[in-house]
Amino acid sequence: MSVHLADLTSSGADALLKGPRPFVVLQPVGSVEPHGPHLPLGTDSIISVAASERAATRLDEAGIEARIAPTVPFGVTDFAAGFAGAVSVPADALVVFLRAVVEAELRMGAAHVCLVNNHLEPAHDAAVRAAIAGFLPRRASVACPLTRRWARTLSAEFKSGACHAGRYESSIVLAARPELVDEEARATLEAVPISLSDGIRQNKHGFLEMGMTRAYAGAPAEATATEGSEQLDLLAAMIVAEVTEALGGREVG
Numbered sequence: 001m002s003v004h005l006a007d008l009t010s011s012g013a014d015a016l017l018k019g020p021r022p023f024v025v026l027q028p029v030g031s032v033e034p035h036g037p038h039l040p041l042g043t044d045s046i047i048s049v050a051a052s053e054r055a056a057t058r059l060d061e062a063g064i065e066a067r068i069a070p071t072v073p074f075g076v077t078d079f080a081a082g083f084a085g086a087v088s089v090p091a092d093a094l095v096v097f098l099r100a101v102v103e104a105e106l107r108m109g110a111a112h113v114c115l116v117n118n119h120l121e122p123a124h125d126a127a128v129r130a131a132i133a134g135f136l137p138r139r140a141s142v143a144c145p146l147t148r149r150w151a152r153t154l155s156a157e158f159k160s161g162a163c164h165a166g167r168y169e170s171s172i173v174l175a176a177r178p179e180l181v182d183e184e185a186r187a188t189l190e191a192v193p194i195s196l197s198d199g200i201r202q203n204k205h206g207f208l209e210m211g212m213t214r215a216y217a218g219a220p221a222e223a224t225a226t227e228g229s230e231q232l233d234l235l236a237a238m239i240v241a242e243v244t245e246a247l248g249g250r251e252v253g
Contacts, residue, residue: 003052003053003056003057003060003066003067003068004067004068004070005025005067005068005069005070006069006070008067013108016065016067017108017109017110019065021063021064021065022063022064022065022111022112022247023065023067023109023110023111024059024064024065024066024067024110024111024112024113024114024243024247025066025067025068025069025105025108025110025112025113025114026052026055026056026066026067026068026069026114026116026239026243027068027069027072027098027101027102027105027113027114027115027116028045028048028049028052028068028069028071028072028116029045029048029071029072029075029098029115029116029117029118029119029128030042030043030044030045030046030047030048030071030072030073030074030075030117030118030119031044031045031073031074031075031076031077031087031119031121031124032073032074032075032077032085032086032087033077033079033080033083033085033086033087033088033119033215034080034083034084034085034086034165034207034215035164035165035169035215035216036164036165036185036189036214036215036216036220037182037185037189037214037216038165038170038181038182038183038185038186038189038216038220039165039169039170039173039180039181039182039216039220040173040177040180041085041087042073043165043169043173044075044118044119045071045073046172046173046176046177046180047118047169047172047173047176047232047235048071048116048117048118049068049071049176050172050175050176050177050232051116051118051232051235051236051238051239052068052116052236052239053068054232054233054235054236055116055235055236055237055239055240055243056068058236058237058240059240059243059244062240062244064243064244064247066243069101069105072097072098072101074087074088074089074094075088075089075094075119075121075124075127076088076089076090076091076094076121076123076124076127077119077121077124078121078123078205078206079121079196079205079206079207080206080207080215081206081208082206082207082208083207083215091123091124091126091127092127094124094127094128094131095127095130095131098115098127098128098131098132099131099132102115102131102132102135102140106139106140111138111139111247112138112139112140112141112243112246112247113132113139113140113141114140114141114142114143114239114242114243114246115128115131115132115140115141115142115143115144116143116144116239117142117143117144118144118145118235120144120145120146120196122200125144125146128142128144129142137246138246138247138248139246140246141242141243141246142242143235143238143239143242143243145158145235145238150238153234153237153238154168154231154234154235155167155168155171155227155231157218157219158231160195160218161195161196161197161198162192162193162194162195162196162217162218162219163196163217163218164196164207164212164215164216164217164218165215165216165217165218165220166191166192166216166217166218166219166220166223167218167219167220167222167223167227168218168223168231169218170186170218170220170223170228171223171224171225171226171227171228171231172228172231172232173228174223174224174225174228175225175226175227175228175229175231175232176228176232178225186220186221186223187221188221189214189216189220189221190221191218191219191221191222192211192212192214192216192217192218192219193217193218194210194211194212194217195217196210196217
């Protein structure tokens, strides 16, 4: 059976909602922005969906029905200003829209909605978290590797902050959607040791101001699908923990 909510029929959804197991919606959130010369504009959405797919399988093993809602593909991408393909929406608009989506999914009958976010621009992350402000934790959560709890579990490049379209993200897309990676371009890319987290602390407001002239940082030429699969497993574990803790500490087998 598909783990995607939109693949269900109405009767199929009704049966799951009335079933004995908690019904959880995993809501991927992404962005449309440049990820170097080699990765697609939808990289953040691809990561959120791929991690959610792995998490849904683990949640099923824990006795939880999890279905992945269609991705919210647009986000706050002001850092990518000046590059072709950047589509940014205002933070307040994103908050209102995401909150409406979560409320609708809860009205549908979901026991819990988890916003799965892998677009790490600070204003975007703040908007995603603001969208569930006021909900009880058992009703809504955010799974995002930007927090220290989850960041420390990921790769050395991710922890360095030099991870926009670098080895970390390139590896994940190689594992999840290899046909979308421009391998010819990737092989020619030199490492760019620019930390976005350092740039943010220095109050820099965009890729260009940080020196990311090709909209990537890190070492994309070093990426492998094997590493990407390992990182997706860690992101899936993050999602599972956020959901199970919100539902009351169910153990995952």
